[in-house]
Amino acid sequence: MLIRIAWRNVWRNKTRSLVIIIAVVVGLWGGVFSDAFMQGMTEQQIYSTIHTETGHIQLNQPGFLQNFDLQKRITNADSLVAILKTNPAVAGAAAIVRVTAMATTASSSAGIMVNGIQPSDQQVVSNLSQLLVQGDYFKSNRANEAVIGQQLADKLHVKLKSRIVLTLQTVSGDLVYGAFKVAGIYRTHDSDFDQQMFFVRNQDLQALIDFPPAAASVITVLLHQSDDTEPMAASLQEQFPDLQVQSWVQLAPMLQAMSGTMLQFSLIFVGVILIALAFGIINTMLMAVLDRTREIGMLLSIGMRPAKVFGMIMLETIFLSLTGAIIGVLVSVASISWFGQHGIDLSIVAEGFNALGYSSKVYPSLGADFYLILTCMVIGIAVVAGLFPARRAIRLKPAEAVRGE
Amino acid sequence: MQFSGVTGEWNNSFKTNVMSVIEIQQLTKTYRETLVPVHAVNGIDLKFEKGEFTAIVGPSGCGKTTLLNLMGGIDRPTSGQILVEKVDITQLTASQLVDFRLYNIGFIFQSFNLIPVLTVEENVGFVMELQHRQREEITARIQYLLTAMGIAEKTKLRPKYLSGGQQQRVAVARALAAKPKFILADEPTANLDSKSTNTLLNLMASLNEKEQVTFIFSTHDQRVMDKARRIITLEDGKVISDTSVKHSHAEAQN
Numbered sequence: 001m002l003i004r005i006a007w008r009n010v011w012r013n014k015t016r017s018l019v020i021i022i023a024v025v026v027g028l029w030g031g032v033f034s035d036a037f038m039q040g041m042t043e044q045q046i047y048s049t050i051h052t053e054t055g056h057i058q059l060n061q062p063g064f065l066q067n068f069d070l071q072k073r074i075t076n077a078d079s080l081v082a083i084l085k086t087n088p089a090v091a092g093a094a095a096i097v098r099v100t101a102m103a104t105t106a107s108s109s110a111g112i113m114v115n116g117i118q119p120s121d122q123q124v125v126s127n128l129s130q131l132l133v134q135g136d137y138f139k140s141n142r143a144n145e146a147v148i149g150q151q152l153a154d155k156l157h158v159k160l161k162s163r164i165v166l167t168l169q170t171v172s173g174d175l176v177y178g179a180f181k182v183a184g185i186y187r188t189h190d191s192d193f194d195q196q197m198f199f200v201r202n203q204d205l206q207a208l209i210d211f212p213p214a215a216a217s218v219i220t221v222l223l224h225q226s227d228d229t230e231p232m233a234a235s236l237q238e239q240f241p242d243l244q245v246q247s248w249v250q251l252a253p254m255l256q257a258m259s260g261t262m263l264q265f266s267l268i269f270v271g272v273i274l275i276a277l278a279f280g281i282i283n284t285m286l287m288a289v290l291d292r293t294r295e296i297g298m299l300l301s302i303g304m305r306p307a308k309v310f311g312m313i314m315l316e317t318i319f320l321s322l323t324g325a326i327i328g329v330l331v332s333v334a335s336i337s338w339f340g341q342h343g344i345d346l347s348i349v350a351e352g353f354n355a356l357g358y359s360s361k362v363y364p365s366l367g368a369d370f371y372l373i374l375t376c377m378v379i380g381i382a383v384v385a386g387l388f389p390a391r392r393a394i395r396l397k398p399a400e401a402v403r404g405e
Numbered sequence: 406m407q408f409s410g411v412t413g414e415w416n417n418s419f420k421t422n423v424m425s426v427i428e429i430q431q432l433t434k435t436y437r438e439t440l441v442p443v444h445a446v447n448g449i450d451l452k453f454e455k456g457e458f459t460a461i462v463g464p465s466g467c468g469k470t471t472l473l474n475l476m477g478g479i480d481r482p483t484s485g486q487i488l489v490e491k492v493d494i495t496q497l498t499a500s501q502l503v504d505f506r507l508y509n510i511g512f513i514f515q516s517f518n519l520i521p522v523l524t525v526e527e528n529v530g531f532v533m534e535l536q537h538r539q540r541e542e543i544t545a546r547i548q549y550l551l552t553a554m555g556i557a558e559k560t561k562l563r564p565k566y567l568s569g570g571q572q573q574r575v576a577v578a579r580a581l582a583a584k585p586k587f588i589l590a591d592e593p594t595a596n597l598d599s600k601s602t603n604t605l606l607n608l609m610a611s612l613n614e615k616e617q618v619t620f621i622f623s624t625h626d627q628r629v630m631d632k633a634r635r636i637i638t639l640e641d642g643k644v645i646s647d648t649s650v651k652h653s654h655a656e657a658q659n
Contacts (some may be wrong), residue, residue, distance in 0.1 A: 001531075001534045004523075005520065005523065008522035008523075009522055012521065012522055070614075149592075294518060295518060295520065295521075297518075298512070298514060298518035299520075300479070300503075300519075301477065301479045301506065302506060302507070302510075302512055302531075302532055302535075302579075303503055303504070303507025303508070303532065303535055304503075304504040304507075304509075304535055305503055306503070308535075339645060397479075397480075398479040398480075399474040399479045399480040402479075402514055402518065403470075404516075
């Protein structure tokens with residue numbers, strides 16, 4: 001009976017209830033969609049970092065990443081790659097020779113990281129070949145070809161087929177020069193990566209710096225399932241104790257930290273919106289109690305316990321809030337799902353986004369656990385918002401209230 | 406003697422021998438919200454027997470509504486006693502008073518005070534639902550009362566679709582539904598036209614006889630006074646006359 005009365009009371013003054021329900025819907029949708037947008041950006045950044053830059057796991061000699069010392073190399077890299085490829089959890093593995101260098105053209109110069117790769121292997125662990133804006137990805141068999149980022153191309157004022165001279169150290173520490181022709185230009189969402197990462201064929205670089213043919217600086221591993229990353233990293237570390245095995249979490253700790261704090265941040269953001277909405281709900285319910293003074297007085301007079309009157313007002317508040325919340329969540333799920341498939345194109349501000357390492361096309365995304373927590377938060381806020389009007393209702397004196405005083 | 410909220414019964418051995426439903430002794434209610442205290446009820450002594458049909462009359466501000474509120478346990482007196490079957494309800498706690506009202510009193514208000522979101526039958530059965538009565542019992546009682554009130558065809562309607570007279574008939578049915586010991590009606594005909602008033606009074610008089618429920622009205626309405634078998638006149642919070650009236654059967658029917 002109490003539930004029936006409370007539910008019908010919500011719809012007694014339709015305009016008033018609809019105003020607050022719409023406020024809850026819009027407020028929740030705004031908060032949830034913003035959170036999904038940010039979550040989507042972070043997830044995309046993680047995905048891009050893994051699939052373009054780091055892979056899920058990297059293996060190298062301990063200390064290599066501190067100063068990119070060519071002596072700290074994996075001597076049997078080719079056989080290691082072959083072993084890794086046989087693991088069913090591994091989607092691909094690629095050996096990279098990595099060395100710092102100075103790139104020079106007739107008009108400019110820049111410090112870069114040269115990556116000597118085996119294109120067929122690298123294409124499996126990195127989607128860089130799909131991010132080319134000009135040229136191709138080592139299609140010809142010509143020696144000394146390079147694939148560089150758009151940012152670096154702009155900085156060095158080069159275009160396709162332009163020649164870039166690299167100055168690097170050999171394994172024995174001597175300086176050497178090598179000329180490379182631009183075969184392809186890529187653009188990722190990360191402008192730092194685009195400015196620094198310079199890709200050449202493995203054998204061209206090895207020959208230039210006298211690097212042993214079967215060796216590599218880094219082995220990148222891409223897995224079928226991201227969830228397997230940590231167990232696989234632990235397993236590889238056990239299998240190859242002399243090497244340093246790092247997951248993308250260790251290679252890009254900021255990303256992991258961002259991902260970890262995003263849920264908390266989102267909940268705080270939505271929480272602030274809900275607190276603001278709570279004042280609207282309190283106001284609506286206070287007006288409802290005021291309008292129904294005579295009726296509440298009658299209920300108390302005929303023997304309805306104050307606890308039941310209290311419960312009735314609380315239920316009304318919860319129903320009112322939950323109605324808005326359910327519609328708000330449905331609208332959010334629908335819009336997040338649609339934009340999650342089609343993306344939100346922010347190419348108009350792409351430069352700023354790329355400078356921060358984000359893609360200019362964002363695919364909002366939000367986990368199911370967020371909606372569950374959100375529902376609990378709405379009920380919690382509704383309970384708190386209902387307390388004051390409900391308390392007000394039971395403090396009415398029946399004799400005065402039945403006369404509408 | 407204790408009142409049981411669960412059964413709605415007074416736990417005493419002499420209950421069945423008592424004829425007075427209500428006995429009021431030296432009842433006073435003083436409002437001190439102004440500089441000069443106002444004695445709304447000023448030392449009243451009254452007794453009401455089972456099955457009475459009584460009108461409390463008097464000019465505005467004479468204390469009729471205050472007296473009804475005190476008898477109904479929705480207001481507390483300044484002093485005096487209200488004995489309902491020998492239990493002094495002025496000594497009951499707030500929680501006991503709620504149960505006392507629920508199981509003993511039916512209220513009829515001037516402005517009907519039906520629950521607008523409930524249908525006619527839900528309004529009538531509301532008090533019985535609060536008492537957790539069996540569904541079959543509630544349904545049967547609702548049917549009986551709405552038929553007796555001549556609004557059996559309106560059971561599924563909400564109050565806003567009824568006339569004022571019909572709404573007040575629903576209110577009377579609600580007051581009677583849980584078979585209370587007495588019904589307190591505060592100006593029940595004030596918002597009704599002449600025809601509706603006569604219909605309502607006849608229905609109440611008939612149910613008063615059939616169910617032997619005590620009806621106590623506060624009223625200005627001469628038509629109510631004409632139907633009453635006892636008229637208590639108040640002035641300045643005091644009883645200035647208490648008269649029994651004998652009606653012929655024909656009068657009562659009119």
